[in-house]
Amino acid sequence: MGNLNALTTAIRDLNDEMTRSLAGVGDTATLEAFRVEYLGRKGRVSQLFKTLGDIPAEDKSEAGRLLNELRDGITHAFEERSGGIEARALDAQLLRESVDVTMPGVSRAVGHLHPLTQVQREIEAIFQRMGFDVATGPEIETEYYNFEALNIPADHPARADWDTFYISDTTLLRPHTSPVQVHVMESASPPVRIICPGRCYRRDAQDATHSPVFHQIELLWVEEGLSLAHLKHVLELFTREFFGEGYEMRFSGDFFPFTEPSVQVHIKAPGATRWLEIMGAGMVDPAVLTNVGYDPEQVTGFAFGLGIERMAMLKYGIDDIRAFLTNDLRFIRQF
Numbered sequence: 383m384g385n386l387n388a389l390t391t392a393i394r395d396l397n398d399e400m401t402r403s404l405a406g407v408g409d410t411a412t413l414e415a416f417r418v419e420y421l422g423r424k425g426r427v428s429q430l431f432k433t434l435g436d437i438p439a440e441d442k443s444e445a446g447r448l449l450n451e452l453r454d455g456i457t458h459a460f461e462e463r464s465g466g467i468e469a470r471a472l473d474a475q476l477l478r479e480s481v482d483v484t485m486p487g488v489s490r491a492v493g494h495l496h497p498l499t500q501v502q503r504e505i506e507a508i509f510q511r512m513g514f515d516v517a518t519g520p521e522i523e524t525e526y527y528n529f530e531a532l533n534i535p536a537d538h539p540a541r542a543d544w545d546t547f548y549i550s551d552t553t554l555l556r557p558h559t560s561p562v563q564v565h566v567m568e569s570a571s572p573p574v575r576i577i578c579p580g581r582c583y584r585r586d587a588q589d590a591t592h593s594p595v596f597h598q599i600e601l602l603w604v605e606e607g608l609s610l611a612h613l614k615h616v617l618e619l620f621t622r623e624f625f626g627e628g629y630e631m632r633f634s635g636d637f638f639p640f641t642e643p644s645v646q647v648h649i650k651a652p653g654a655t656r657w658l659e660i661m662g663a664g665m666v667d668p669a670v671l672t673n674v675g676y677d678p679e680q681v682t683g684f685a686f687g688l689g690i691e692r693m694a695m696l697k698y699g700i701d702d703i704r705a706f707l708t709n710d711l712r713f714i715r716q717f
């Protein structure tokens with residue numbers, strides 16, 4: 383090259399080429415390729431600047447001016463083009479992501495509380511109004527909490543009353559909620575007034591009235607001066623609130639290792655002739671109080687354990703316990 387004329391021609395050619403090429407650029411990827419090829423550090427414009435050294439001294443400043451003009455012009459055109467492309471990309475994105483607020487909404491099926499959950503909450507609410515707190519305990523228990531602390535020593539025939547699933551030699555799936563009594567008493571001093579709802583497990587074959595998984599609610603009240611009369615009053619209040627006016631309630635004698643005396647509680651619907659058993663109950667055995675470090679000369683207590691499934695079946699006239707487990711919405715929606 384080496385002279386101003388040749389450089390001027392080269393500048394014009396490159397300018398034409400870039401102008402044409404830029405006109406064909408339509409997206410950010412080709413835009414970037416254009417920038418690298420022409421305006422990058424090793425790009426075509428830079429290459430042309432390097433020929434400045436060959437230009438005779440008297441033409442250098444004119445040549446520099448022309449080269450700068452080339453670079454500024456194409457940089458300006460490039461920026462305009464890139465602004466346009468970005469704006470278009472943004473428009474396209476906004477269009478893609480726009481929401482038509484006039485479209486009808488998507489409706490989702492709303493769930494329904496299971497009848498057992500409803501009955502559990504209803505029973506909890508009744509006793510909470512009477513001043514009981516809700517406590518919970520583990521479903522995997524040790525033999526100590528499930529049996530020994532409840533006055534059922536190893537080898538005692540009463541252990542057979544609870545058809546227990548063992549996990550190891552000393553751990554088991556609790557067959558009743560009574561062990562929660564022990565946990566609660568171990569961690570609090572009297573007065574204690576709690577109910578504990580929870581899942582229980584027994585090695586029962588499934589039929590209309592048995593399920594290997596079921597739910598109980600335990601109640602425990604320990605304080606100075608409590609007697610069987612208090613238990614009976616609390617249960618009368620409960621029966622009236624849960625089943626309604628007109629229901630009768632009675633006790634009959636029973637046996638549980640952890641209560642003395644032990645009773646079975648029955649109810650009778652207005653006009654009915656049959657008594658129905660609803661729970662086991664009794665005065666907490668002094669041995670149980672001693673096991674948790676309470677002084678049975680100081681405090682007495684009463685307790686009961688009821689089956690939530692049974693309460694729901696009696697209240698709603700459900701005749702098969704398996705209905706609670708099949709998850710049939712036609713059943714569940716009735717409650």
Ligand code: DAH
Nearest residue numbers: 558560662663664685686687
């Ligand atoms: N745990 C007993 C059962 O599952 C029910 C029971 C009876 C609980 C008497 C008690 C009670 O708290 O005092 O068969």
